Amino acid sequence: MLVKDIMQSEVATISPFATIREAMRKMRDCNVKSLVVDKRDPHDAYGILTYTTILRTIVSEDGDIDLINVYDVCAKPVISVYAEMDVKHVARLMITQDVRRIIVLRDNELEGIITMNDIITPVLKLAE
Template sequence: MLVKDIMLREVVTVSPFATIREAMRVMKQNKVKSLVVEKRDAHDAYGIITYTNILKTIVAEEGDIDLVNVYDICAKPALTISRELDVKHAARLMVNIGVRRLLVTSSNELAGIVTMSDIVGAILKLADEEA
């Protein structure tokens, strides 16, 4: 099974110049726990912002959600994998590095996102089909 078979193609993105408040609003509206941070230009990398990034900024650093931009706290470059990669390699990468989601690219452009939940769901579905 390949990453392209289980990845989520509808990825919610946010501008790197959006405030934390704007990012939180987009997350809530779309019922997601992370956002892909758009590239600023063709040679830039994608980033990712999660609840964890936001909470660390708000609580630990006493950041102002109206003054801090997404670009200032996102993980960048985000870890990316090819849509043609076998799912077992994506899972191994997630476990070894300790991340819950990977951006999926095709020709260096965003094609989707895959999460640990997607992989576990695919494994369970496959196991149910075999049973």
């Protein structure tokens, strides 16, 4: 099974200059637990912002979420793979790097995202 067979091509993204409050609102509106942070320029890297990152930021900054930009707290560069990669390699990468989400790139541009849940669902179906 290849990444392109199970990845999500609809990816919620956000500007690196958005505030944490804007990111939280977008996560709620899109019903997602993470956002891919856009590149600032063509030679930049994508980032990722998760609920965990937001909670950690709120606690450490005493909740001042309107003054902190997404770019300042996101994980960057985010781990990425290509769509033609075998899913077993991606699963191993997630385990060794202790991540739940990996973005999919083509020519350094965002093509999709793959999560642990995307991998587990087809595996469970095969086991049934």
